[in-house]
Amino acid sequence: LLANWTLAITSGMVLILIAGILIYLWRRLPLFPVEVEQKGLKVIAGNTTRLTTRLKNRAKIPLHIFVKSGYSWVHIGQTRFWNLFAEAELDLTITPTLSGPSQPQIEMLVVDSWGLIQMRQLVKPVNLYVIPRARYAEWLAKKYLEETAPPAGAILAMLPAAATVTAPKSGVEYYTSRPYQPGDRLKDIDWKHTVKLQEIVVKEYIEDTRQMAIIAVNLTAANIEEADKLVYNLITSALTLAREAIPTAVAAYSQEQVLTATPPLDPREVVKKALQLGQRVVLLAPVERYLQSPDIRQVRTSLRRLERTNAEPARKLRAILELEKRAIEEGAKEHPATRALNRVTAHTLPPAMITVISARNHDNEALSVTLEDLRKRGYSATLMKIS
Incomplete structure (x- = not known):
C-alpha cells in the first residue's frame, strides 16, 4: 500500500512538473514564434539567383527550427x-518559373528545446517579380535596333526596307586588280582602271568565305512556359547572328502551314523578323505518345547492316524496316517543317549553319528526316530543343 502511495505521489509530482513546464512554454511561445525578413527580388524566369534573409526568434526561449521548401x-x-535564441541567416537559391507563385511559402517546424511542443509555421521570405524570358529578349532586341539605327538624314535611311544583303550569286567576291595576262576572261576586265591607267587591268576574285545561317522555328508550344522559352531562344539566336554580321535566312512554320521562308537577310532585318514571329506563337495541347518516336538514322543504319546477310529472319526484318522507312519519309515530305526548310535552302547554299528551335511536338519525325538529308548535302544542323 505504501508503495502505491509513493508511486501515486511521484506520478503526481511529475505531472505537476510537466504541466508547469508546458504553462511556462505556452507563455513564452507566441502564436508565430519565428519572424522572417521578407525581401523583394526581380529575376528573369529560369535564371538562378541566391538570396540571404534573416530568421528571428520571437520567443523568449531557445528553439529548434527545421526548414522545408515545398x-x-x-x-x-x-x-x-x-x-536558436536570437537571429540566423537563411540562404535561398531560387530558379523561378513563369507560372510559379510570386511569394513562395516555406514551411517551418518549430520545436522547443525540451521537445514538448511543436508548432508548424508558414513564412514568405521573398517577394518575386518574375520577368518573362521573352520580354527580356525583346528588350535586348529593341536596344540592338536602336544602337544600330542609321543616323537621321543618312543615305542608308533612304534605302527601301526590303533591300537585304545576300551572298554574291557567283560564290566569289572582289579581291584586287592586276595587269592583264593571257587567258584572263574579257568579262573580268576592270574598264574603269583600264581607261585611267592606259593598260588592260582585270579584277581578281576569291571565294566568299562568309558562312551563312538559317534559323528554323516551330511556332507551336504546349503551354505559356514553353512559349516563353521558345520566343527567348528565337530572339537571342537572331541577336547572336546579327552581332556577328552573318546573313541569315528565317524559316517559320506551325502544325498546319509554312508561316515564312526568307532569303538571307541583313542583321537588322533578321532581328525584326524574329520580333514579329515571336508574336505568332500558338499554344497547342501535346499529343499523348505511348511509343518512342522513330529515329530515321537508326532505321537506315539497321537496314544497311541487314543487307549484309541473306538469312530468312533478316529479310523479314528488313522488309518491315523498309516499310517503316517509307512511311516516315512520306510523312515528312509534306510536313510544314520540311517545306519551310526546302524553301530557305533553295536561297541559302551549303555550307550553311542551320539552327532549329522547336519543342519537337508535331515535327519530330519530319525534322529527323529533313535534317539528316540536309547534313548529307553539306549543311550543319543544331537542334535547340525547348523542354
Missing part, C-alpha cells in the same frame, strides 16, 4: 537551426 525551384542552404 517547391522544386526553391532550395534552402541550411535546413536545421539548433537552439
Whole structure:
C-alpha cells in the first residue's frame, strides 16, 4: 500500500512538473514564434539567383527550427537551426518559373528545446517579380535596333526596307586588280582602271568565305512556359547572328502551314523578323505518345547492316524496316517543317549553319528526316530543343 502511495505521489509530482513546464512554454511561445525578413527580388524566369534573409526568434526561449521548401525551384542552404535564441541567416537559391507563385511559402517546424511542443509555421521570405524570358529578349532586341539605327538624314535611311544583303550569286567576291595576262576572261576586265591607267587591268576574285545561317522555328508550344522559352531562344539566336554580321535566312512554320521562308537577310532585318514571329506563337495541347518516336538514322543504319546477310529472319526484318522507312519519309515530305526548310535552302547554299528551335511536338519525325538529308548535302544542323 505504501508503495502505491509513493508511486501515486511521484506520478503526481511529475505531472505537476510537466504541466508547469508546458504553462511556462505556452507563455513564452507566441502564436508565430519565428519572424522572417521578407525581401523583394526581380529575376528573369529560369535564371538562378541566391538570396540571404534573416530568421528571428520571437520567443523568449531557445528553439529548434527545421526548414522545408515545398517547391522544386526553391532550395534552402541550411535546413536545421539548433537552439536558436536570437537571429540566423537563411540562404535561398531560387530558379523561378513563369507560372510559379510570386511569394513562395516555406514551411517551418518549430520545436522547443525540451521537445514538448511543436508548432508548424508558414513564412514568405521573398517577394518575386518574375520577368518573362521573352520580354527580356525583346528588350535586348529593341536596344540592338536602336544602337544600330542609321543616323537621321543618312543615305542608308533612304534605302527601301526590303533591300537585304545576300551572298554574291557567283560564290566569289572582289579581291584586287592586276595587269592583264593571257587567258584572263574579257568579262573580268576592270574598264574603269583600264581607261585611267592606259593598260588592260582585270579584277581578281576569291571565294566568299562568309558562312551563312538559317534559323528554323516551330511556332507551336504546349503551354505559356514553353512559349516563353521558345520566343527567348528565337530572339537571342537572331541577336547572336546579327552581332556577328552573318546573313541569315528565317524559316517559320506551325502544325498546319509554312508561316515564312526568307532569303538571307541583313542583321537588322533578321532581328525584326524574329520580333514579329515571336508574336505568332500558338499554344497547342501535346499529343499523348505511348511509343518512342522513330529515329530515321537508326532505321537506315539497321537496314544497311541487314543487307549484309541473306538469312530468312533478316529479310523479314528488313522488309518491315523498309516499310517503316517509307512511311516516315512520306510523312515528312509534306510536313510544314520540311517545306519551310526546302524553301530557305533553295536561297541559302551549303555550307550553311542551320539552327532549329522547336519543342519537337508535331515535327519530330519530319525534322529527323529533313535534317539528316540536309547534313548529307553539306549543311550543319543544331537542334535547340525547348523542354
